[in-house]
Amino acid sequence: GENVEQHPSTLSVQEGDSAVIKCTYSDSASNYFPWYKQELGKGPQLIIDIRSNVGEKKDQRIAVTLNKTAKHFSLHITETQPEDSAVYFCAAITGTYKYIFGTGTRLKVLA
Amino acid sequence: SAVISQKPSRDICQRGTSLTIQCQVDSQVTMMFWYRQQPGQSLTLIATANQGSEATYESGFVIDKFPISRPNLTFSTLTVSNMSPEDSSIYLCSACSTTNEKLFFGSGTQLSVL
Numbered sequence: 001g002e003n004v005e006q007h008p009s010t011l012s013v014q015e016g017d018s019a020v021i022k023c024t025y026s027d028s029a030s031n032y033f034p035w036y037k038q039e040l041g042k043g044p045q046l047i048i049d050i051r052s053n054v055g056e057k058k059d060q061r062i063a064v065t066l067n068k069t070a071k072h073f074s075l076h077i078t079e080t081q082p083e084d085s086a087v088y089f090c091a092a093i094t095g096t097y098k099y100i101f102g103t104g105t106r107l108k109v110l111a
Numbered sequence: 112s113a114v115i116s117q118k119p120s121r122d123i124c125q126r127g128t129s130l131t132i133q134c135q136v137d138s139q140v141t142m143m144f145w146y147r148q149q150p151g152q153s154l155t156l157i158a159t160a161n162q163g164s165e166a167t168y169e170s171g172f173v174i175d176k177f178p179i180s181r182p183n184l185t186f187s188t189l190t191v192s193n194m195s196p197e198d199s200s201i202y203l204c205s206a207c208s209t210t211n212e213k214l215f216f217g218s219g220t221q222l223s224v225l
Binding site: 097099 | 112117142144152154156159203207212214215218221
């Protein structure tokens with residue numbers, strides 16, 4: 001079946017450094033790739049997304065890249081801040097509303 | 112984006128009882144879903160809430176255990192029936208807007224079963 005692998009499971013960075021989280025998907029028909037940030041005690045929040053006809057998208061300190069040939073996509077956070085500490089989930093969507101989520105990455109930004 | 116209100120935010124329940132979780136969306140949405148998130152885990156889809164008809168359940172989830180209603184476009188409930196400690200999880204309501212497939216989540220219900 002469809003699968004999304006996410007790495008690393010935990011990531012610690014110093015404040016101001018960059019953080020990169022990578023996901024690999026199995027279904028070549030996947031065409032939409034969102035990223036979610038989940039803070040403790042809250043629901044996942046959509047922070048950025050990319051469609052299969054685009055290779056890169058940036059929103060301030062956050063960027064997402066997509067390599068369709070290799071079937072992987074990555075989240076890049078630059079100039080990390082303590083408030084970036086959270087669990088991040090990637091997802092791949094195949095067809096209509098069929099979301100496959102990654103296993104999550106716990107990011108800790110050390111002040 | 113859609114604003115999703117979910118309640119209760121948390122509850123502690125006794126084994127064998129049932130809990131109904133309510134979800135209200137502030138705008139017209141096409142699809143509503145219920146997810147379960149076990150401690151430290153990813154998101155698992157329980158079912159798609161269909162307006163005015165029976166929900167569509169994923170493998171491993173059944174209507175007798177997780178009855179779902181969606182009487183109109185913007186409101187849905189999930190009941191966790193005959194609870195056991197294994198049902199202790201976060202339950203999340205989510206919805207897609209009518210214009211695209213962006214998925215938004217409520218704040219979740221933290222359920223603990225003793």
